[in-house]
Amino acid sequence: MSPDEYCQNKAAQSGSSFYYAFLFLPPERRRAITALYAFCREVDDVVDEVHEESVARMKLVWWRNQVAELYQGRTQHPVMQALAPHVQAFGLPQEQLLAVIDGMEMDLDQARYESWEDLKRYCWHAAGVVGLLSARIFGQTQEQTSDYAEKLGLAFQLTNIIRDVGDDARRGRIYLPQQELDRFEVRTSEILNHQHSERFEALMAFQTERAQELYRDAMRALPAADRRAQRPGLLMAAIYHALLNEIARDRWHVLEQRISLTPIRKLWLAWKTWVSGGRGLQRKLGR
Structure with missing residues (x-):
């Protein structure tokens, strides 16, 4: 091989x-x-x-x-x-x-994060920097594209965190910031024991809106000159954003299941975004 x-x-x-x-x-x-x-x-x-x-x-x-x-x-x-x-x-x-x-x-080193700033630092290392590397491979020509790639990587990682709350809890990990658990009165024991509640839904709605804003910021930052070259990132954005919306429609029932898109739907979203050059997605999310 x-x-x-x-x-x-x-x-x-x-x-x-x-x-x-x-x-x-x-x-x-x-x-x-x-x-x-x-x-x-x-x-x-x-x-x-x-x-x-x-x-x-x-x-x-x-x-x-x-x-x-x-x-x-x-x-x-x-x-x-x-x-x-x-x-x-x-x-x-x-x-x-x-x-x-x-x-x-x-x-x-850690299984908990006190604040969003702490979690954002982790997200940068886990995905933001991968976005920067990927943008170079895809064919970056504009400096501003780095801002797009970094924010998109953060959006992807936060989407993963939202999707994987239950899986991570089974490993003893809670990535959701402790300050925000306190704000929405969600105890760590509830997450570790997979206890869904209206308070948990409110917490997850807050996280989802943060992710949505990261997608919007990324789309606004992408220069038109690099949009064609960066289509692979836009394909991933279409898939991840659809997943985020799917999780929200399911009322964030992520503690006992892992919500995902079917392979055929991923392929359809990827093909549709590629053919359109990502223009529609950038207009839709960049508003």
């Missing part, structure tokens, strides 16, 4: 909405973004699948060394071998790849 095939399998097996955006890219950009996504999956799996904290930390140190060697022209892991040709071609900064690992390490 070649390094590119390894990354392709990693992306396809994940079932992520990101995979649908990759399908429409030219071959070189598709290989680059697939390698980047596989890198993110590898380091994320360290935290999700390695149950001994000390072992997980050692593995993240190993991945840091892999990033350092990548920029020295040496690669061992197939993901890094697949990523190597694209580092210089797309100007991918070493510190941003390391920032992704920082985000995974934050999951080992």
